[in-house]
């Protein structure tokens with residue numbers, strides 16, 4: 354276990370969560386079992402009473418899953434993690450754990466599309482109200498607080514606008530008002546940003562993205578700071594049932610061994626591309642938190658160690674130019690999702706945010722020529738050459 358020792362983050366990525374197992378394997382075995390035998394009636398009773406540690410049933414706890422959960426909790430600087438079937442399972446479980454009828458939620462406007470939909474449908478049908486704010490404007494967050502606000506829910510950088518919210522300031526607002534700050538840290542990963550250091554109460558991820566990093570798993574995680582919260586979340590997750598399975602947990606645990614290396618390359622590539630885009634005549638603007646003239650550059654410097662692998666930019670030709678570029682790329686793959694080793698490109702106005710309608714898109718800051726690029730770890734010259742030839746196709 355690396356927890357006791359003060360190893361560097363890069364080393365923790367390789368070793369975190371790995372314990373001792375029968376026969377001495379260097380990676381945790383995949384305990385592909387739904388249930389676990391009791392030695393006798395008393396053993397079963399003790400496990401159910403929580404008087405003995407052990408495993409009962411995989412929805413409740415599984416050793417392969419637990420190894421991965423411990424690893425990510427350690428990387429985030431939290432107490433424990435809860436592996437979920439998807440990022441959305443992590444988000445919905447968190448809402449169910451922290452909110453009840455009559456409560457109020459403050460949420461960033463620039464939030465993952467299905468999170469927005471979840472809040473506006475199922476969560477609102479439960480009698481929980483929400484106010485959406487531009488979270489990069491701390492004053493907006495503050496003035497949205499009501500007597501019954503229980504949760505502030507933030508993505509930083511925001512999706513897909515890449516605006517940055519001040520975690521320290523917002524966690525202070527949350528705690529002054531007896532609310533919890535929940536941060537979706539998917540875009541950064543703990544390699545670049547550890548929100549708990551800045552007062553965040555609950556950190557969650559779509560592990561589908563950078564944590565697993567290989568575009569072959571759908572999974573999520575919640576990381577909490579103390580035992581009491583952990584127990585409450587574990588009970589909630591067990592009741593809702595959206596747990597990760599052992600094989601996916603194994604794959605994610607394998608993926609995070611290279612997290613530091615991958616994030617470093619994502620950042621290096623993305624900065625080169627963002628600077629190239631900035632001077633391209635067909636580009637209206639570029640948002641990348643690593644650009645020195647980005648409006649949120651300074652606040653980003655306070656809370657992340659690298660600006661990540663996501664870039665958004667606006668094509669001067671608007672919606673049509675967006676479609677044209679999508680149909681012209683050959684190396685960057687036209688797909689939603691992000692955070693894998695391969696570069697992916699998408700045009701929210703004609704894809705992820707199409708059904709929102711133009712007006713709602715505009716309120717959320719999603720302009721018609723906005724393109725989102727998830728920069729992979731390939732040789733950066735190949736990505737730039739592909740974008741260049743695609744931009745040459747626009748009139």
Ligand SMILES: *Cc1c(COP(=O)(O)O)cnc(C)c1O
Pocket residue numbers: 439440441442465508512537539540558559560561562571572573690
């Ligand atoms: C993808 C994503 C999610 C949802 O995760 P799934 O694993 O697809 O359920 C949530 N938040 C952010 C920021 C994401 O990018």
